[in-house]
Amino acid sequence: MTPSGSTHQRIYATVKKIPKGRVTTYGTVARLAGFAGQARLVGYALSALPAGTALPWHRVINAQGRLSLERSSSGAGITQRLRLEAEGVKVDASGRVSLVRYGWRLAETKTPRARTI
DNA sequence: CCACTGACGAGTG
DNA sequence: GCACTCGCCAGTG
Numbered sequence: 001m002t003p004s005g006s007t008h009q010r011i012y013a014t015v016k017k018i019p020k021g022r023v024t025t026y027g028t029v030a031r032l033a034g035f036a037g038q039a040r041l042v043g044y045a046l047s048a049l050p051a052g053t054a055l056p057w058h059r060v061i062n063a064q065g066r067l068s069l070e071r072s073s074s075g076a077g078i079t080q081r082l083r084l085e086a087e088g089v090k091v092d093a094s095g096r097v098s099l100v101r102y103g104w105r106l107a108e109t110k111t112p113r114a115r116t117i
Numbered sequence: 118c119c120a121c122t123g124a125c126g127a128g129t130g
Numbered sequence: 131g132c133a134c135t136c137g138c139c140a141g142t143g
Contacts, residue, residue: 007140026125038138039125047124048141060124068124076124 010034011045018059021087022104023097025063032105043068058083059104061097070095 014033018024026039035041039062046057058080062068067084069077081091089102099106 027127030125035139037126040123040137041125041139043124044140045124049124057124062124063126080124 007035007041008045008048011042012055015042015046015055015057015060018056018104020056021089021102023059023061023084023089023099023102024104024106025099026060026068027063028104028106029060039063059087065097065099067091067095067097 010033011029014029017032018029026042027037029042030036030038033042042060046055046060049055049057067077067080069080077095081095084091084097089097091097
């Protein structure tokens, strides 16, 4: 990829790579996009997403395995939750997801523990 | 140009 | 498990 691309574009490209039925964290996306440690950039980039953009942003959750929008107001959190469950990802009543089961590439970038889904 | 805000992460108490 | 602080960067007024 050309490093000349916008930060947002690189983040979007990484988010698009997330397989269906899997989730990943902002930190992981930032890492894969080349912005290690800059999880905020990912969150900001997604917040700036134009409505109607075809991007699996709902597969991006925070490092705690929770849906960030779940806390926030608006029905965005509900949308994310429904989309994940529609893909087979179980979301806890507290808005939590098992990163051990659905985490994408976390073993390669974060935890040394791999899990066979 | 300056100040504030925000879909985060990790550390500390 | 929860609350607070610091670091990092981009967008907005």
